[in-house]
Amino acid sequence: MIVCLCRAVREHDVARAIAEGASTVRALGERTGAGTDCGACACELRSALTARGLVSVPQDDAPCSGSRPMVTGVAAK
């Protein structure tokens, strides 16, 4: 699957970034660009982290609500 359409980031790119040490949505954004434009894939990035046991999410990490977030035009900052 393509995780982030805005930055053309694929599942395997996210998996590689996690293997290389990214442990938050924000860190994934810094390494791959995923989630840094419209922010709609924040939940999928979060799921990729929790699926690998990386559940600790800092308070200031990118927001995520629901399984299918709406794209409101507000980028995840």
Place this chain on the structure above:
Amino acid sequence: MSDTSRSEIIRLLNEVLTAELTAINQYFLHAKILQDWGFLSLYQYVYKESIDEMKHAEMVIDRVLYLDGLPNMQRLFKVQVGETIQEIMAADLSLEDEAIPRLNAAIAVCREAGDNGTRALLEEILVSEEEHRDWLTTQLDLIERLGEKAYAAEHIREG
């Protein structure tokens, strides 16, 4: 119909519209990817599905305007894009799996409010979404039984 019912129905129609606009984009991109890969009969089918969603969107937009609401053309749900035929079908099925309960819930609200016009419109869309869901589950079953290679080989010619 009370003002409260009317604004609730406009809100539900706008949520249906968001799903239709998302489906137009997701199916259109999947159609063009399938065309690029050379799976021409799948391209034709998925392209037609995208156009069907656009016709649904038009019906919903017309209805929202009729109810003196403003159709929200700004919002999209997450567009899910597959990298294989199986992923494409599964992503489209997941969209339909969310659309069908949403439509059924909105239909129940319309029936309760006595808005049979909106109810009939949503029922027409519901039947169309159920037909698409049925096609997708059949394709995923075929991929499971034949393997993706054998399934794909049957879809390189125009239908």
